[in-house]
Amino acid sequence: MVESAPKRRRIERSPSPTYNIDEESENFQPYIPVAQRRQAKLAKLTSWGANSDKDKEKRLKQEQEEKEDEEREEERRKEKARKERTLLMEAQEVHTKKAAEDAKKTDAEKAEEADAEILAAIASRRKLASDLELAKGVQYTEPLKASWRPPKFVRDRSAEQHQKIREKYHIIAEGEDIPPPIENFTDMKVPEPLVRFLKSKRITKPTPIQLQGIPTAFSGRDMIGIAFTGSGKTLAFCLPIIMLALEEEAKLPFIRGEGPVGVILCPSRELASQTYENVLTWTAALSKEGKYPQLNTLLCIGGISMGDQSHVLSKGLHIVVATPGRLIDMLEKKRFTFDNCKYLCMDEADRMIDLGFEDDVRNIMSFFKRQRQTLLFSATMPRKIQDFAQQSLVKPILVNVGRAGAANLDVLQVVEYVKQEAKMVYLLECLQKTPPPVIIFSENKNEVDDIQEYLLLKGVEAVAIHGSKTQEERQYAIKSFKSGAKDVMVASGVASKGLDFNDIQHVIIFSMPKEIEDYVHQIGRTGRSGKTGIATTFVNMNTPEQTLLDLKYLLMEAGQKVPPFLQSIEDPRAVQGGSLKGCPVCGGLGHGISNCPKLEDTQRRQMASHNRGGDDRGY
Ligand SMILES: Nc1ncnc2c1ncn2[C@@H]1O[C@H](COP(=O)(O)OP(=O)(O)OP(=O)(O)O)[C@@H](O)[C@H]1O
Numbered sequence: 001m002v003e004s005a006p007k008r009r010r011i012e013r014s015p016s017p018t019y020n021i022d023e024e025s026e027n028f029q030p031y032i033p034v035a036q037r038r039q040a041k042l043a044k045l046t047s048w049g050a051n052s053d054k055d056k057e058k059r060l061k062q063e064q065e066e067k068e069d070e071e072r073e074e075e076r077r078k079e080k081a082r083k084e085r086t087l088l089m090e091a092q093e094v095h096t097k098k099a100a101e102d103a104k105k106t107d108a109e110k111a112e113e114a115d116a117e118i119l120a121a122i123a124s125r126r127k128l129a130s131d132l133e134l135a136k137g138v139q140y141t142e143p144l145k146a147s148w149r150p151p152k153f154v155r156d157r158s159a160e161q162h163q164k165i166r167e168k169y170h171i172i173a174e175g176e177d178i179p180p181p182i183e184n185f186t187d188m189k190v191p192e193p194l195v196r197f198l199k200s201k202r203i204t205k206p207t208p209i210q211l212q213g214i215p216t217a218f219s220g221r222d223m224i225g226i227a228f229t230g231s232g233k234t235l236a237f238c239l240p241i242i243m244l245a246l247e248e249e250a251k252l253p254f255i256r257g258e259g260p261v262g263v264i265l266c267p268s269r270e271l272a273s274q275t276y277e278n279v280l281t282w283t284a285a286l287s288k289e290g291k292y293p294q295l296n297t298l299l300c301i302g303g304i305s306m307g308d309q310s311h312v313l314s315k316g317l318h319i320v321v322a323t324p325g326r327l328i329d330m331l332e333k334k335r336f337t338f339d340n341c342k343y344l345c346m347d348e349a350d351r352m353i354d355l356g357f358e359d360d361v362r363n364i365m366s367f368f369k370r371q372r373q374t375l376l377f378s379a380t381m382p383r384k385i386q387d388f389a390q391q392s393l394v395k396p397i398l399v400n401v402g403r404a405g406a407a408n409l410d411v412l413q414v415v416e417y418v419k420q421e422a423k424m425v426y427l428l429e430c431l432q433k434t435p436p437p438v439i440i441f442s443e444n445k446n447e448v449d450d451i452q453e454y455l456l457l458k459g460v461e462a463v464a465i466h467g468s469k470t471q472e473e474r475q476y477a478i479k480s481f482k483s484g485a486k487d488v489m490v491a492s493g494v495a496s497k498g499l500d501f502n503d504i505q506h507v508i509i510f511s512m513p514k515e516i517e518d519y520v521h522q523i524g525r526t527g528r529s530g531k532t533g534i535a536t537t538f539v540n541m542n543t544p545e546q547t548l549l550d551l552k553y554l555l556m557e558a559g560q561k562v563p564p565f566l567q568s569i570e571d572p573r574a575v576q577g578g579s580l581k582g583c584p585v586c587g588g589l590g591h592g593i594s595n596c597p598k599l600e601d602t603q604r605r606q607m608a609s610h611n612r613g614g615d616d617r618g619y
Pocket of ligand 1: 205210227231233235378499
């Protein structure tokens with residue numbers, strides 16, 4: 001009863017609510033301002049009879065506490081308001097500052113910022129790892145251990161001495177614990193029979209990409225190798241796979257159903273065939289004297305019967321050279337497995353990653369059972385691909401000889417303005433510039449056929465190659481041109497990437513490709529392995545201005561003559577000397593991403609490839 005009394009009194013003394021709220025509501029609790037509440041409490045306490053000092057003291061203490069509470073609340077309100085005012089002022093200041101900075105920025109800087117935004121938007125691609133690894137979150141953090149070590153005298157050199165050697169050969173190497181460059185094959189511990197064989201082919205000294213790239217790969221490191229066309233990248237990635245195969249075979253000879261230890265992926269059948277031939281030659285040179293075991297290599301490309309190579313599959317298999325489509329087919333059919341595969345190299349890697357091959361590569365990776373050493377090579381490797389590759393590899397070493405996408409300086413580049421209707425006739429005249437062999441490039445399959453027909457009519461021994469030819473026709477064209485039986489080869493883009501023909505004197509680009517990277521690869525069929533060559537390119541008003549601008553900067557970069565009609569083309573980006581960093585998507589020097597011809601093309605091709613279900617997969 002004692003407890004109920006104050007309760008009742010409180011109800012009697014409460015001020016009647018004056019708020020227009022539904023008081024019938026069950027949960028209704030009228031709001032009473034703090035001051036009113038305090039008064040009510042005071043009255044309540046008074047009515048209890050403040051007859052003891054103790055009560056009085058208690059009441060005063062409570063009053064004091066409530067007052068302090070109120071003051072704190074007020075202080076908090078003021079502080080909050082002050083902070084809001086400051087934030088607002090700061091935001092205004094930032095805005096004004098940015099507006100002032102923007103006003104100061106050149107159009108080029110603004111364009112660069114816009115490019116960066118687009119790049120960030122397209123950079124959200126999945127890592128280059130198998131779906132299983134991605135799903136399981138498997139992440140390798142350390143490079144694979146290799147048994148190879150540089151000779152002692154090389155290890156004893158200081159970091160500065162290594163760097164001096166790199167500078168001498170214009171090599172830029174980036175990454176953690178970069179293996180040292182080594183200036184000759186013997187010091188790299190390449191087996192003697194192979195060194196002798198290379199010598200017989202006039203390969204006496206490693207080229208810059210080889211002298212840094214081979215020790216890097218021998219050390220088990222993931223790497224991205226970028227060097228101009230014809231600079232010997234093939235040997236740089238084939239030697240390590242051969243050495244690895246030798247080592248594994250020496251440990252325990254391979255028997256039927258075992259292997260491979262490594263795979264080389266190429267974007268076209270022609271390039272895969274050429275690399276396969278090289279591997280065959282080099283492994284044969286090794287085993288010829290009986291000192292080293294025979295290594296078995298399989299060519300795995302579309303358009304050929306795998307039955308012809310069943311003898312290879314019936315033994316242990318060491319190396320596979322493949323295009324993605326047929327490789328996936330063979331792996332799915334379990335003709336061999338990647339259970340013990342430790343080495344994956346992608347030649348023309350930018351093309352492999354950039355075009356519809358990306359998913360195929362991921363698919364191929366899902367057949368690996370463990371960490372592998374991954375190497376990517378190309379003459380052109382735009383920043384976008386480099387960034388993407390960097391995050392997909394394990395502590396990779398980037399070995400760069402010259403700017404990625406720069407033209408080979410051993411090629412004399414001539415750009416001529418030739419009207420569309422005058423091209424064919426002028427072509428004949430142009431062919432007189434040098435003795436054969438000559439390659440003529442056109443972007444259009446029909447045009448390739450027309451040019452060949454015209455040349456045949458004029459008595460020129462010409463073969464043609466493009467994507468719509470049968471595999472036999474393609475092989476025949478390459479074989480007869482390589483052997484010297486035919487003087488001229490007319491080709492679409494198929495033949496431009498990586499194909500190594502002997503001593504091409506002259507490359508004629510009948511129709512300029514839209515993407516400057518393709519141009520770099522095409523002119524790169526001449527001027528290989530230290531020899532010089534000429535490239536003549538026809539342009540006219542059908543050539544997009546964007547492409548001409550890229551071409552102009554490329555000529556300037558290579559110290560070549562820029563014809564007046566190219567000189568007069570203004571760069572809308574207005575960058576002094578061009579945007580010499582290069583477009584991050586295609587490496588072109590005359591534009592940014594926002595107007596990159598490749599970005600649009602890539603998306604279109606990817607869609608087409610998906611719809612076709614794989615014709616572009618080198619299958
Ligand atoms: N160290 C060397 N010394 C001399 N010639 C070499 C050396 N290494 C390779 N070569 C020769 O150079 C030519 C070009 O080599 P390769 O085809 O490997 O070039 P690449 O860099 O792959 O070019 P691309 O980018 O066009 O594919 C080949 O004929 C090869 O035999």
